[in-house]
Amino acid sequence: MKPLSKPAATLPSLMDPQVIRDAQKRISPFLHRTPILESARLNDWLGHRVRFKMETFQKAGAFKSRGALNALLALKEAGKLPSSVVAYSSGNHAQGVAWAAAALGIPARIYLPKIVSAIKQQATRAYGAEVIITPTRVEAEEAAKRDAAAGAFLLPPYDLDDVIAGQGTACLEALEDGEKPDAIFAPIGGGGLLSGTWLAKQLLYPQAEVWGAEPFNANDAARSLREGNIFRWPDSPKTLADGARTLAVSPRTFAYLQRTNGIVEITESELCYWAQWLAHLLKCVVEPTSAMAMAAAARWGLTQKPGREMLVIISGGNVAAETMRDIWKEDMLLNPPLTQFLHQYVIEISPKG
C-alpha cells in the first residue's frame, strides 16, 4: 500500500488520448456536431486562414454540455448514475450541467456566485435545475462541496477526467472533419477545454501547436506556467471574459497545460475588439471568452510567415445584455484598421511553462 504522503501518488497522470474518442462515441447521439465557419475577409487581412469551430451552436450554447454529459454517461455506463447532481459555476458550466442532468432525468442543484448574469441564472433554471445564488465564487464552491459530502454527485467544471475528455470532443470533431491546423487556440478558465483539446490533437494531429488564451486581468494560468506552481486568486478576477473567472487551474489540468505551447494573455480592449469583429464577420454571437481565443490566434499569426492555418475554438455564445453593452461601448469596427490595432496590442507571448 502506497503511503498517502508520497507526492507521485497525488500527481495526476495524463490520460490516453483515446479517451476523447470514447467520449465522442458516448455523447454524440445527444449533441450537435457543430459547424466550422470562416471569413474570407478576415483571412485576407491576416494573411492566414482561420477556421472557427462554433460551439456557440452546441446544446445550451457552449462546449460545456460535452464534458458534463460525458461525465454523467460514463457514470451511467459504470452502473453508478447518481440520484442527484450538484455544481458551482461562474459561467457556462451551470447551463451545461443543468442541460446534461435534464437529458438524463436527474435533479440538479447549481450554486452561482451573484456576479453571474441574471440571464444565465434564468437559462440554468429553464433547463430545470435548482439555482442558488451565493455572495462569492468561493462560497459557491464550498456549498457545492457540502452537498457532495451529503451524497450528491459533484460535477466539477474541469477537475475530472471525464469532463476533460468530453471537452476534447470539440477539437476531435474538427480534426475528424479534415482540419489540418498549424496551431489550435482555445480559451482557458480552469483548463478543461485546453486539456481536452491537447489530448484530441495528440490523437489525430500531433504536429499541431496548442495555445491557450487568458485575460491579462485573470492570468492565473499564465502565472502558474511561468512560476511552475498553481497560482490561485482569492476571489473571481474581474474580466469581461466570464468563462475565465475561475480561481485557479487544478493539478490535473496543469499537467496538460504544461504540455501546450503556452498561453497568450489578452487585454480587455482586445476582447471587445474581437467580439465586435467576429459578430461583424461571422454574423454570430461570440462570447468575450471565445473572442479571446481569436485574439490569441491573431497575435500568433503576427509571429508567423503568411499562409498558416489556425483552428480557433469558439467556446460559446451566451452573452448577457450588460455584457453586450460593455462589448459595444466603443466602436472598434472603424478605427484603427485591423492590422494596426493588432501591432499596437502585441505584448509578449508567455513562454512555455
Add this chain to the structure above:
Amino acid sequence: MKPLSKPAATLPSLMDPQVIRDAQKRISPFLHRTPILESARLNDWLGHRVRFKMETFQKAGAFKSRGALNALLALKEAGKLPSSVVAYSSGNHAQGVAWAAAALGIPARIYLPKIVSAIKQQATRAYGAEVIITPTRVEAEEAAKRDAAAGAFLLPPYDLDDVIAGQGTACLEALEDGEKPDAIFAPIGGGGLLSGTWLAKQLLYPQAEVWGAEPFNANDAARSLREGNIFRWPDSPKTLADGARTLAVSPRTFAYLQRTNGIVEITESELCYWAQWLAHLLKCVVEPTSAMAMAAAARWGLTQKPGREMLVIISGGNVAAETMRDIWKEDMLLNPPLTQFLHQYVIEISPKG
C-alpha cells in the same frame, strides 16, 4: 400605338413565378445556399414551430446580393452587361450591389445618405465600390439618376423585375428544402423581398400565407395598402430597422404586396426585444429589420391555434456598433416573460390591402 396616358400601360403586370427558378439557376453558382435554423425553446414558448432562413450568412451579409447579382447576370445573358453600375441605398443594397459588381468585374458607384452607418460605408468600399455620401436619401436617389442619364446602369434596390426575382430565391430555397409553412414572414422596405417571396410560394407552395413586417414608425407600405395608393415619405423615416427606411414602395412591388395577406406594423420596442431574443436563442447577429419579421410571426401566432408552422426570412446581419448599443440599451431578456410581453404589444394587424 398605345397612348402614353393610358393607365393600363403604366401598371406593371405580375411576373410568371417561374422567374424565381430562372434566377436561382443563374445566381446559385455564386452564392451560398443559406441554412435554416430553429430554436426548440422558442417553439415551446410560442406553441408553434418557427423556422428561420438565415440570409445573415449570405454573401455581403444579406439577401440583397441575390437580387443585385441576378440583375447583372440577366443583363450579361442578354449581351448587355453594363460598363459601370450606380446605386443608392440606405441599407444592405449598397453592399449587395458592390459585391455583385465586383463579382462581375464592373466598377460601381454607390450614393449613401449620411444616416447610413460608417461601418456600412466602410464595408461597401471594401467590396471595391466608390462611395459618395449625400445629405439625404432623396439626394442620393437624384445623384444616382443623373449618373444613369449619363450612361451608368442604375441598379435599383427593388423596382426592377430581375431584382425581385433574385430576392425570391431565398424563399424558393427554403421551400425546395422541404419547408411546409402555414405562413411566411419577411420584412418590407421597398417591397422587393416580399414580392419575390410571394412569387416563390406561388410557384412551390401556394397555400402558404405571406405577411410583411414594417416598423410602425415607417409604415408607408401598410398605409399604402390601407389607402389603396402609394404613400411616400418626404425623407427617410426614423426607425432602428434601417432596411425599412425606404421612402415608398413602387407600383411594381405594390402590385405584389396587394396580393399578400397583409403587413404587420411593429413597434421599436418589439424590434429590440426580438433582436435580443434571436441573438440569445439562435446565437446569430440578426438585424433589427429582420427581427421585425419575427415580431410579425409572433403576433400572427397569437391569432392562431397552436401547432402552426412559420417560415421567417432573416434578411440580414449587418449591424453597426451604434445600432448594437440601441438594441441592448435596455435588458429585454429578463422581464417581462415572452408571452406576457407579446400580449402587451398586440395591436391590430393591417387588413389585406
